[in-house]
Amino acid sequence: MLNIDELKFDEKGLIPAIVVDAVTKRVLTLAYMNKESLAISIEKELTCFWSRSRNELWLKGETSGNYQHIVSITADCDKDALVVMVEPDGPACHQGTVSCFENPVFQSEERHEFSYQGLMELIKGRKTEKKEGSYTTYLFEKGLDKILKKVGEECTEVIIAAKDDDKKETIYEVADLAYHVMVMMIQMGISLEDIHRELASRHVIDHKVKQEKMTK
Numbered sequence: 001m002l003n004i005d006e007l008k009f010d011e012k013g014l015i016p017a018i019v020v021d022a023v024t025k026r027v028l029t030l031a032y033m034n035k036e037s038l039a040i041s042i043e044k045e046l047t048c049f050w051s052r053s054r055n056e057l058w059l060k061g062e063t064s065g066n067y068q069h070i071v072s073i074t075a076d077c078d079k080d081a082l083v084v085m086v087e088p089d090g091p092a093c094h095q096g097t098v099s100c101f102e103n104p105v106f107q108s109e110e111r112h113e114f115s116y117q118g119l120m121e122l123i124k125g126r127k128t129e130k131k132e133g134s135y136t137t138y139l140f141e142k143g144l145d146k147i148l149k150k151v152g153e154e155c156t157e158v159i160i161a162a163k164d165d166d167k168k169e170t171i172y173e174v175a176d177l178a179y180h181v182m183v184m185m186i187q188m189g190i191s192l193e194d195i196h197r198e199l200a201s202r203h204v205i206d207h208k209v210k211q212e213k214m215t216k
Contacts, residue, residue: 004035004042008080014050015082019092022071022085023196024117028092029100031060033082038073045070047084066090116192119179124186139183147187150180 009015014032021028031049033041037057040048044059047068051058061067068086075082093100126136139147154177161169185191 002075002079004038006079007038007075007082008078009034010080014052015080017047017049017082017084019047019068019084019086022087023193024115026099026115026117027101028068028086028088028098038082041070041084042073047086061089064090066092068092116182120182120186120192123179123182127186136183139180140187144184144187147180147184151177151184154180 007015013034015034015038017031017033019028019031020026031047032052033048034050037048037050040057040059047060047070049058049060050056067089068084069089071085071087073082073084091098093102123136126134127140130137130141139150154173157173158170158177161173185195
């Protein structure tokens with residue numbers, strides 16, 4: 001682990017901090033820290049920045065309640081910039097948006113960015129704003145029983161492909177299963193964050209079990 005004194009702050013004593021959602025991997029904001037705000041961030045495990053406009057320390061969420069719980073802080077190769085992975089309590093932007101980066105400047109027509117969160121939002125949109133001819137909308141219209149039937153069918157397809165040791169087909173079927181599971185999640189009001197928290201809690205438990213075994 002690096003010591004704060006090993007980081008390279010600029011002539012004003014600041015270092016840029018890129019804040020990223022630990023679950024969705026979405027960039028939330030770019031802010032600045034000095035040694036004091038970084039120390040506070042580490043101590044409280046909450047993001048604390050130096051406000052260049054107000055010239056004072058700024059604990060994110062202190063007035064809005066939109067705290068950012070720190071998962072990790074990593075410096076770049078030159079040690080003059082930070083990436084702060086967080087679990088946010090609410091919007092990162094003062095305008096009320098999830099991220100400060102909401103204004104597209106360019107989008108390639110050939111290359112498309114993919115994220116699980118983006119797919120979840122697309123699926124959710126097919127439920128709230130029904131689109132004629134959409135298979136996803138069709139599943140929502142049929143209801144949970146139909147969705148669960150498809151999940152079961154896709155589980156079987158995954159098992160068959162894996163049993164045949166067909167890697168390409170297994171990947172295809174796992175993708176189909178993942179999609180139908182996500183449809184089920186939207187139908188039941190389950191978010192990716194819910195799954196993330198559950199898996200994270202299991203990781204902690206597993207780590208503790210391993211530690212106990214090693215001490216016996």
